[in-house]
Amino acid sequence: MDAYSNRKKPVVALVGPTASGKTALSIALAKATGGEIVCADSMQIYQDMNIGSAKPTPEEMAGVPHHMLSVVSPFQSFSAAAYQEMGRPILEDIAARGKLPLVVGGTGLFIDAILRPMTFGDAPADPALRAKLEAEIEQEGIAAVYKRLIRLDPASAERIHQNDRKRIVRALEVILLTGKPLPPSRKLYLRKPMVYNTIMFALDWPRECLYQRIDQRVDQMLKVGLLEEVSHLKKMGCNSQMQSMQGLGYKELLGYLDGACSLEEAVAQIKQDSRRYAKRQITWFKADPLVQWLPGQQPVSSMVDTVLAALKAYEFDSSND
Incomplete structure (x- = not known):
């Protein structure tokens, strides 16, 4: 046993x-x-x-x-x-x-x-917006897009590393679609x-x-x-x-x-x-x-x-x- x-x-x-x-x-x-x-x-x-x-x-x-x-x-x-x-x-x-x-x-x-x-499922997704943000990173660099996140959602920017491309894009996607910052989900x-x-x-x-x-x-x-x-x-x-x-x-x-x-x-x-x-x-x-x-x-x-x-x-x- x-x-x-x-x-x-x-x-x-x-x-x-x-x-x-x-x-x-x-x-x-x-x-x-x-x-x-x-x-x-x-x-x-x-x-x-x-x-x-x-x-x-x-x-x-x-x-x-x-x-x-x-x-x-x-x-x-x-x-x-x-x-x-x-x-x-x-x-x-x-x-x-x-x-x-x-x-x-x-x-x-x-x-x-x-x-x-x-x-x-609470925060919506928009493939077109996500693709646009990815293109901006390619054209302008991730630092420029991260500065945009600092401006729009400083709380999320503080939690997300400046080189974390995926999470930067997701946080911007949420704030641009909903007008609300990405919630600190762990809490x-x-x-x-x-x-x-x-x-x-x-x-x-x-x-x-x-x-x-x-x-x-x-x-x-x-x-x-x-x-x-x-x-x-x-x-x-x-x-x-x-x-x-x-x-x-x-x-x-x-x-x-x-x-x-x-x-x-x-x-x-x-x-x-x-x-x-x-x-x-x-x-x-x-x-x-x-x-x-x-x-x-x-x-x-x-x-x-x-x-x-x-x-x-x-x-x-x-x-x-």
């Missing part, structure tokens, strides 16, 4: 910053519970993007079912709304089969899209209850240890063929304007292949960008009061025991409902 089996299963979410050890813990926990993993990573959804996205290999998966891996072509855009639409039926199917769903990843918006009552839904009974854990590391792990992982990715992977994607026709190629490791090495910088500069930029991304992830998850933080330096077996104990406590509470 599985280590975890009861009549009222919750969803377990394993979240946290890049390179914190989520994959190893999730697979160990899935093996201990007979659970199945639903990946919540905005890069692992793409086909042909395995190394740079830190996608688990078949050997690492160790027979554990993984869902939402390699489901989209790198030529396609993919939103949190699309992730919710595709991911929730999978999660519910896992639960319906009596298995424990494990939602695993570091993309906070994807985590919330699948677990919280987010809606995406709108964070106070709402979860769609599912959810237990959330994140892996916590001393900052310098985490940064060292990030640097080591970048070096390992390059060792096993990240540059060749990006070169292959470029030969396929992928370019810097695509959403998929904005991922860490891909955009920097694509710049190297395009002659914009040296390989050494590109690698240094990957490491720096990855550290900055980890800081944003930590900020996101620290703001969520439901997340329980596990010391990342302890053995994986100890963390599995902690999660199993939480599941047993949940079972006991449920039996008293």
